[in-house]
Each structure stands twice: as structure tokens, then as C-alpha cells.
Amino acid sequence: MSDHLPRKAVVLVSGGMDSAVTIALAREQGYQVHALSVAYGQRHNSELAASERVSRMLGAVEHKTVSVDLRSIGGSALTADIDVPLDTADRSDIPVTYVPARNTIMLSIALGWAEVLGSSDLWCGVNAVDYSGYPDCRPAFIEAFETLANVATKAGVEGAGIRVHAPLMRMSKADIAREGQRLGVDFSMTVSCYQADGDGRACGHCDACRLRAQGFREAGIDDPTRYA
Amino acid sequence: MSDHLPRKAVVLVSGGMDSAVTIALAREQGYQVHALSVAYGQRHNSELAASERVSRMLGAVEHKTVSVDLRSIGGSALTADIDVPLDTADRSDIPVTYVPARNTIMLSIALGWAEVLGSSDLWCGVNAVDYSGYPDCRPAFIEAFETLANVATKAGVEGAGIRVHAPLMRMSKADIAREGQRLGVDFSMTVSCYQADGDGRACGHCDACRLRAQGFREAGIDDPTRYA
Numbered sequence: 001m002s003d004h005l006p007r008k009a010v011v012l013v014s015g016g017m018d019s020a021v022t023i024a025l026a027r028e029q030g031y032q033v034h035a036l037s038v039a040y041g042q043r044h045n046s047e048l049a050a051s052e053r054v055s056r057m058l059g060a061v062e063h064k065t066v067s068v069d070l071r072s073i074g075g076s077a078l079t080a081d082i083d084v085p086l087d088t089a090d091r092s093d094i095p096v097t098y099v100p101a102r103n104t105i106m107l108s109i110a111l112g113w114a115e116v117l118g119s120s121d122l123w124c125g126v127n128a129v130d131y132s133g134y135p136d137c138r139p140a141f142i143e144a145f146e147t148l149a150n151v152a153t154k155a156g157v158e159g160a161g162i163r164v165h166a167p168l169m170r171m172s173k174a175d176i177a178r179e180g181q182r183l184g185v186d187f188s189m190t191v192s193c194y195q196a197d198g199d200g201r202a203c204g205h206c207d208a209c210r211l212r213a214q215g216f217r218e219a220g221i222d223d224p225t226r227y228a
Numbered sequence: 229m230s231d232h233l234p235r236k237a238v239v240l241v242s243g244g245m246d247s248a249v250t251i252a253l254a255r256e257q258g259y260q261v262h263a264l265s266v267a268y269g270q271r272h273n274s275e276l277a278a279s280e281r282v283s284r285m286l287g288a289v290e291h292k293t294v295s296v297d298l299r300s301i302g303g304s305a306l307t308a309d310i311d312v313p314l315d316t317a318d319r320s321d322i323p324v325t326y327v328p329a330r331n332t333i334m335l336s337i338a339l340g341w342a343e344v345l346g347s348s349d350l351w352c353g354v355n356a357v358d359y360s361g362y363p364d365c366r367p368a369f370i371e372a373f374e375t376l377a378n379v380a381t382k383a384g385v386e387g388a389g390i391r392v393h394a395p396l397m398r399m400s401k402a403d404i405a406r407e408g409q410r411l412g413v414d415f416s417m418t419v420s421c422y423q424a425d426g427d428g429r430a431c432g433h434c435d436a437c438r439l440r441a442q443g444f445r446e447a448g449i450d451d452p453t454r455y456a
Contacts, residue, residue: 068296073341101340104380108336112329113301136380144376151368152332 006032008119009165010110013037013063015050016192017185017212018125018168021176023058024183025167026123035060036113038106040099041071046200050191057189066109070099103136107145107164114162115153122149123165129172142166173215181221188224201228234260236347237393238338241265241291243278244420245413245440246353246396249404251286252411253395254351263288264341266334268327269299274428278419285417294337298327331364335373335392342390343381350377351393357400370394401443409449416452429456 009031013019026033035055037048048065055063103126110122126137135141146164150156168176180187192212193202202209204227216223237259241247254261263283265276276293283291331354338350354365363369374392378384396404408415420440421430430437432455444451 064300066297066300068337069294070337070340072292072294073337073344099340100343101336101381104339104376105333105336108329108333109296109298109301111332112298112327115328116301135382135385138379140379141376144372144379148332148369148372148376151366151372152364153329154363157363 006030007121008032008034008114008117009121009123010034010036010114010117010119011060011123012106012110012125013051013055013060014125015047015054015190016125016208017173017180017187017190017215018127018176018192019051020054020058020185020187020190021180021183022123022125022168023055023060024180024185026121026165027059028183031121031123033058033060034113034117034119035063036106036110037063037065038109039065039067040102040105041069046196046198047191050189050200054189057186064113066113068105068109070102070105073100101136103134103141104145107149111149111153111162115155118155120155120160120162121165122162123167125168126166127168127171127176129170139166139169142169172218173211174218177215177219177221181219186224187216188226192225197228199226201226203228234258235349236260236262236342236345237349237351238262238264238342238345238347239288239351240334240338240353241279241283241288242353243275243282243418244353244436245401245408245415245418245443246355246404246420247279248282248286248413248415248418249408249411250351250353250396251283251288252408252413254349254393255287256411259349259351261286261288262341262345262347263291264334264338265291265293266337267293267295268330268333269297274424274426275419278417278428282417285414292341294341296333296337298330298333301328329364331362331369332373335377339377339381339390343383346383348383348388348390349393350390351395353396354394355396355399355404357398367394367397370397400446401439402446405443405447405449409447414452415444416454420453425456427454429454431456 009026011033013035037051052063128138149162156162191200192208194206194208195203237254239251239261241263265279280291356366377390384390419428420436422434422436423431
């Protein structure tokens, strides 16, 4: 491969602030970004529209959505008929908004696309600080997935190896807000809310809204979120 | 958990002879089988009908199909517009029927369902002997997935750990045919062909047909396959 060709990266995009900053960081490192959203039957379809918008805004060369219907296996407030909790104080347990094996499934699909593209780099915005209740948002998970990717694919077995980048892993939401500001990310284009309306306006009350607002507050940045 | 409750297993089912024998082996070990097929945009939809039929025949308590549209990422003769090769002699390379990250994606979805069911056991019929060209059909892959599963999920982190069973891994197709005969599997109900017709009749010419027929021949078992 010529040194002049840009390295391709598959970046998982949810339309929220974390994945927007992740795209911006991959672009800053010179990657050609192929943005991927996984439609897993989630309630908040406005996040898919935001994903497309955010990817375009941040210079991705393309954005694809792959559908996987996790509603049929149930188990989460985000895909099944369980109420999204509002303002939960106790975060010691794994929250009901956890989608079983979601990040494993999304990274697996990203891995498949990377293999087709000839890309060896997966990027995702998972974060262990604010969402520590999710087992698949921890460094050990990313490391185990990278190991798996390197035995599971042609690129891993025959090529130079696959890397899984999770640059936000140890950042707080305030760190992420500051990093986005440094990179010129327009956060008003992003949607984090678990139950945003059809126009992408946030509820202001769910866990995702609460954490996001707190991040801007702690970073001393005006919250650009469009609330319903 | 009571010792009297049967252990639940999620078994990946493709409708072919390998997954039929895998269900029968899980049942023999006393598992309550929850059969899972993943519809990944493959050409041969008759394999999904066979999956439902085979699961019911072998005593699974339920069969679910989860759809994931891998056609949008392309890359395989099984999902994209690439001809299925007939009677290829050279099996040293990874074949074009390889679907990028397919087993990673299918096991990930199985893992999500297992978590919802409270199951700690995934079963799949992957096999390193006849299909050695596929990187995701080797023992190293299964081991890496099991490691991942144990850091990725509630059940792995909080529970007794997740096991990935691949009982056919080191069996030849002839061994699998014999094992199925011992377990009373009716192979005429299974479909292995990459391009079976709508009625589940096999082409007799693709790699999957060739390997299957050879397995019966070597085992000295009459081939019950329905050919077109």
C-alpha cells in the first residue's frame, strides 16, 4: 500500500457528543473516516438522523447504517417495552438502559465493514467514566475485542493487525466537551437523549441528558443542546 | 438457581447438518435449547426455513431469527453480487464465500440473547477441518470470543462465566455424519447448499454440497440430501 493513501478508519457513530468527538479525533490523526451507525431497534430514531448529519459535518467520506433487529431478543429499556428511567440517583447497578451485548455487536459489524474496506482501524466513543455500569464500556472489553479481531479476520491473520481505538475511554463528560470545543465540533448538531423527539430535541431528564448537561456545566461551556 | 431447572443454551442454527448435530449434542447434555438463526442478507433464504424445521424436529423450546443486513457492507459471494464458486479445487486461500466477521457477529447476537435469557452457554457448529480457510472457524477464535464474552456482559462479570461450545471443531464431515446418525438426526431435513432452491433442494455443485456429499460417502452413510 502506498504511503500516500490515507489510512481508512471505521468509526462507530451514534449521533451523540462522544461519537462526534471521536470522528474529529480520527480526522485530526489523518484518517479517512467511514462512519457506521447500527440501527438496533432503538427507540430514538432521531439519533440515526443525527449520525448522518454529524458524520457529514465532520468530514467523513461516507456514512452507512446497518440494521440489526435486537427487539426480538428484548431485555433493555432502549429496545423493549421497559420505561426509560428518569434522574436515577443510584448508579451502582448496571442500568436497565443497558442493551445486551450492544457494543460487542456494533464492533463486530464495524469489523466486518473494515475487512471489506481494507481498513485496520476501528474507532469508537466508549467511555468508562460516566457509564461505568456498562460492562462493555471498559478498557478490558476493548482489549478483548481487539484480541478477538486479530484472530477472527483475514486482516488480523494475514495483515498488519487490527487496532481498536477508544480515545474517550478515560475522559469525563467535561473533558469530552472541552476536547470537542478544541476540535471545533458543533455540539448543537448532536443528539444524546435516550428519548429525543422526531426533530432531535432532547427531553432534558433522562440519564444521557443529565450527564451531558453536567459535562457542559463542569467544562464551563454553554450548553448548546436543543431541548424540547 | 435450583438444580432442577434445566440449563439454557443458545445454539446458533443455520439449517445445515453441522448445526443440526450441534443441537442434538446440546440436548443430549441436558440443555434446554433456544435456537438462533441470523439472517445476514444471505442468498439462500431456504436455510432459514430449514433452521426453523430442524430446531423444532430436534426439540428446541424456541427458534428465533434476528436480521442483520450485511448486504450494505458487501464483500462476500454469499451476500454481494459475486458468483458462488463451483467445484473449486484450491482451498489454500480464504474463499470468496467468506462473509466478513460473520461468526463474530452471529456469536455477538447469541451472546445478547443469552444474557436476556439468563443463559451462560453458547453453542455453535463451527468446524476447523473442512472449512479451514475461514479465520473465524478456528479454536483460537472460539477461545478469544469466550474471553471477550466474559468481560462484555453482566453474566460474565457478575455470574459464573460464559462458555462457548464448539463440539464439532475437530470433526471431519464424515465424523459429523456418523455423530448425527448416532443421535438420530434426520439429515434429509437439513440444507447445506449455498444456493438451494426455494424448496430447500441442493445444487450438488457448490463447495458446501461437495463437502457434505463427501462426508456421507466417507462415513458409509447413504446421502439423504434432496438434490434439485
